[in-house]
Amino acid sequence: MRVDERMINTVVIAGLLALPLYALAVDEPFTITLVTRAVILALAAVGLNIVLGIGGMVSFGHAVFFGIGGYAMGILAYHAQTFTVLDLGLFTTGGTKMMPVIWLVAMVVSAVVALLIGVLSLRTSGVYFIMITLAFGQMFFYFAISWAQYGGEDGVSIYVRNSFPGLNTLVPIQFFGVCFVLLCVVLFLVAQLQASPFGLALNGTRQSEARAQAVGLNPMRLKLLAFVISGAVTGLAGALFADLNRFVSPSMFSWQLSGELIVLIIIGGVGRLIGPVIGASVFVTLEHFLGGLTDFWHVYLGVILLCIVLFGRGGIIGLLTGQEGAHV
Amino acid sequence: MSDVVLETRGLVKRFGALTATDDVSIDLRTGEIHAVIGPNGAGKSTLIQQICGGLVPDVGQVFLQGRDVSGLSTAARAQAGLGRTFQISALCMEDGVLENAVLGAIGAQGASWRCWRGALRTEGLVARAEAALARVGLADQREVRCANLSHGQRRQLEVAVALTLEPKAFVMDEPMAGLGAEGSKEMTAFLDGLRSEAPILLVEHDMDAVFALADRISVLVYGKIIATGTADEIRASAAVRDAYLGEEA
Numbered sequence: 001m002r003v004d005e006r007m008i009n010t011v012v013i014a015g016l017l018a019l020p021l022y023a024l025a026v027d028e029p030f031t032i033t034l035v036t037r038a039v040i041l042a043l044a045a046v047g048l049n050i051v052l053g054i055g056g057m058v059s060f061g062h063a064v065f066f067g068i069g070g071y072a073m074g075i076l077a078y079h080a081q082t083f084t085v086l087d088l089g090l091f092t093t094g095g096t097k098m099m100p101v102i103w104l105v106a107m108v109v110s111a112v113v114a115l116l117i118g119v120l121s122l123r124t125s126g127v128y129f130i131m132i133t134l135a136f137g138q139m140f141f142y143f144a145i146s147w148a149q150y151g152g153e154d155g156v157s158i159y160v161r162n163s164f165p166g167l168n169t170l171v172p173i174q175f176f177g178v179c180f181v182l183l184c185v186v187l188f189l190v191a192q193l194q195a196s197p198f199g200l201a202l203n204g205t206r207q208s209e210a211r212a213q214a215v216g217l218n219p220m221r222l223k224l225l226a227f228v229i230s231g232a233v234t235g236l237a238g239a240l241f242a243d244l245n246r247f248v249s250p251s252m253f254s255w256q257l258s259g260e261l262i263v264l265i266i267i268g269g270v271g272r273l274i275g276p277v278i279g280a281s282v283f284v285t286l287e288h289f290l291g292g293l294t295d296f297w298h299v300y301l302g303v304i305l306l307c308i309v310l311f312g313r314g315g316i317i318g319l320l321t322g323q324e325g326a327h328v
Numbered sequence: 329m330s331d332v333v334l335e336t337r338g339l340v341k342r343f344g345a346l347t348a349t350d351d352v353s354i355d356l357r358t359g360e361i362h363a364v365i366g367p368n369g370a371g372k373s374t375l376i377q378q379i380c381g382g383l384v385p386d387v388g389q390v391f392l393q394g395r396d397v398s399g400l401s402t403a404a405r406a407q408a409g410l411g412r413t414f415q416i417s418a419l420c421m422e423d424g425v426l427e428n429a430v431l432g433a434i435g436a437q438g439a440s441w442r443c444w445r446g447a448l449r450t451e452g453l454v455a456r457a458e459a460a461l462a463r464v465g466l467a468d469q470r471e472v473r474c475a476n477l478s479h480g481q482r483r484q485l486e487v488a489v490a491l492t493l494e495p496k497a498f499v500m501d502e503p504m505a506g507l508g509a510e511g512s513k514e515m516t517a518f519l520d521g522l523r524s525e526a527p528i529l530l531v532e533h534d535m536d537a538v539f540a541l542a543d544r545i546s547v548l549v550y551g552k553i554i555a556t557g558t559a560d561e562i563r564a565s566a567a568v569r570d571a572y573l574g575e576e577a
Contacts, residue, residue, distance in 0.1 A: 197447040200423075201440035204431045207420040214380070214418070215435030215493060216406035222440060 003320045009274045013184065016277070020176050032172040033244070038284040039179045040240045045264040045276030046186055047233030052262065053271030054194060055226045056206030057125075060258050061117070061133030064140045065231040067253035068113055069106035069238020071144065074156040074248035076102050081159060099164045099178070102239050110235025111228045118227035122220060137255050144250035155249025162243055169243075179240050183277070186233055191273050193229070202226050234261075263301070267308060269315030278316050331358045332394075333527050334410075334497040339378055339388035341371075341551075348374040349385065350551040356497055356527045361519065363530045363538045366548035367571075372531045373415070375548065376501050379529070380412050381405045393496055406435065411495025411526070415502045417482040419474050419489070426470040428485055429457035432492030460491040464518065480511040487518070497527055504534040516540055539563075547571065 016039065023031035044066050051057040079086040079095025086093050096102060121132040145153050161169045169175045193199050205212040205219045212219050242248040251257070260283070267282050268275030283301070290297035312319040334356040341349040348371045356362045366372055377383040379390055381402035389398040397405050406412070419428050430447055433456040434440050439447075447453055461467050464484040469477065477485065483503060490498060503519065504512045516537045519528060523543075532538050538545065539559045546556040549571045555562060562568055 192446075193443050195446035195448070196444055197434045197439040197442045197450065197453065199443075200427060200431060200447040201434050204420045204423070204427075207422055208418045210382075210414065211418040211420060211431070211489075212435075213402040214406055214412045214414070215432045215489060216403050216438075217431075217435045217440050218401070218403045225441075 002322045005272070005274075005317060005321050005323075008278075008317060008320055012274050012277055012281070013187075016281070017180060020173060020180075024173050029172045032176050034284055034288055036172065036176045036179050036244055037241075038280045039176070039183050040237050040244060041261075041264060041284065042277040042280035043179070043183050043186060043240065044234045044237035045261045045268075045280055046183070046190060047230045047235075047237060048261045049265050049271065049276050050190065050193070050230040050233065051223075051226050052265055053275070054199060054206065055202050055223055057122070057223060057227070058130050058262070059133045059227075059230075060130045060255065060262070061135070061137035062230075062234050062261050063253050063255065063257040064117065064137050065110040065114060065234035066238035066241065066257060066261075067140055067144065067248075067250070068110045069235035069240075070242035070248040070252040071150065071238075072106035072109055072235070073102045073162065073239040073242040074158065075150060076105060077158045077162055078150065078156050097160075097162045099162045099169070099239075099243070102162060102243075103236055106235045106239035107232040110238075111232040114228045114231025115224070117231075118224045122223050122227065134255055134258070137253060137258055141250055141253040141255070144253050151249070153250060155247060155251075158242075158246045158248075161246055175244070179244075182236065182240070186236075187273060187277075190233075194273065198222070198225070263305060265315075266305065267315055269317030272315065272317045275315055275317055282316070332356070333358055333392070334379070334499075334529060335391040336375075336379060337389050337391070339375070339385045339390070341374055341378060341383060341385050348551050349378065352388070352548070352551070352553055354529075354546050354553065354556065356529045358527055359524055360543040361523045361528045361530055361541045363532055363542035363545045364548055365532065365535070365538055365545060370548045371551040372548055373501065374551075376412075376499055376531060379499055380410060403435075406493065406495075407438070409493075409496030411490035411493045411498045413486040413490050413498070413500045413503055415505055415531075417479075417486050419482060419485060421473075421475040423474055424470065425461065425466055425472050425474060425477065425485060426454070426457060428474055429461050429470075429488055429492055430454060432460070432489040433457045436493045456492055460488040461485075463491060464488045479506050480508070483507055483511070483515065487515075495526055497529065498522070499529045499531075501531050502533060503530070504532055504537050512537060 020032040020035045048059060048062045051059050076095045077097055080097045086095050117136050121129055124132055150156050163169055164178055167174045201217050202222050205222050209219050238252060264279030264283055265276050268279030286297060286301055290300050308315055314323060332355045337353050339349050339352045352375060364372055378385045381400060389396050392408050392410060397408055430453050433453040439453060461470060464487050466484055466488055487503060504515055507515060512534055519541055522528060542559060544556060545559060545562045546553050547562060547568050554571055555565050555568050
């Protein structure tokens, strides 16, 4: 059976929208929250897929940006809810509960950190790149654990979800709507990026660095820009994730999370636009149903991952379309 | 007709005790094909790498159109006008033929920072790529995935990608490698016509092609240029015959 990839994209997005609407109709708010969780994880993995899928860089430290997004939300909202001043050296602020402002801060800080991490780690490649990004991830993880002002290991709880103009974000379907629209916008932008001259150049660099250099392209700069964009997208997802849980803790920086993001992409299809979305949906579904049956549900996830790596290197999309995806 | 486009001055490259390039000074002039020949291990690839920027010479400089490019990266040298083809095809195997040529056009036009419009929908990039493909006879194959091309077609595509750069000088590392007699003849005819556009520094093992094409030939043995001259002069040179041609004759 050969399915057109565009049809898969349409079906997945439609399904992701239909399920919460159905849940709303039958009054099952928990299902809406589950789908929202899938949407946010998908967004984080879409960000990672820019470097992993198009650029071929296996970043094992993308939880850094997820965590930065989370803490950007946590810190800003903490100061707003406690009416304390956040002293940033150059200026002070009372924090904010406005989502768009939080998103902007999350993305900008993530992008700046991605630039710094990228400059240092993109000098390496292969296993060394994996290790150095992992090392940065651990640095942030342990920093967050020892950051007593923001709860250390216990993290920060935010009592009321942050607000978005004109919406009541505490209603699950409305918060889902915010996340879903953001995912769609980012997917559209990433699709443009992938087809653009930059996307083609980045993809060419992944396949043959010698070729890219021979036509006058600078692989380092291409990869660095991809890394920055990627970090910003994953940072945005982190801010949403913290808002979903109304809680942020060092676990958002954990290497397990970095690994899970990679797993999501491999399940769905490396380098495919909608691959991370399928991966996140499968992951959250398994987590919910198998996780309800056994604490050891990761074993089954492992079996699925093994099958995909052994028999269908293009992930689920690769299996459906009959085309192998990008090889990392 | 004798302006020097590409020149190396006193290149030396040592790997431990081995001197792979020993005081090599060669030049490439407008309108010519300058072939570099030599037995296996003579240091031809090492020389090309130093010219193109993959290796930094221990001593010596590389000049392109009179400008010292020794300190530039491979990418910067390509932008300065050095069009290079590889001995073993370095192409984007997952992509189509057109994408590979468009990649060259992106490099040539410095378009790699455009993040918005589709590359294959950008008139200027596609037109440039298609023109190059048409010249090497790959226009019909534009949709074919590069991995599915025959070896000969990959060699042609290598040249087409270099053409998209509209370089000031070509550096070609064994463009005939692995081509059959027929393919080699076609490529020879094509390169023959190309020299008027930009001179070609040609490293080649196919002696028929070298003697048919080259205006001048330099013979590299153990990292040293032992002779430079026209095809007839090289044939007549006793030193060359001893060092190289004699082994095959």
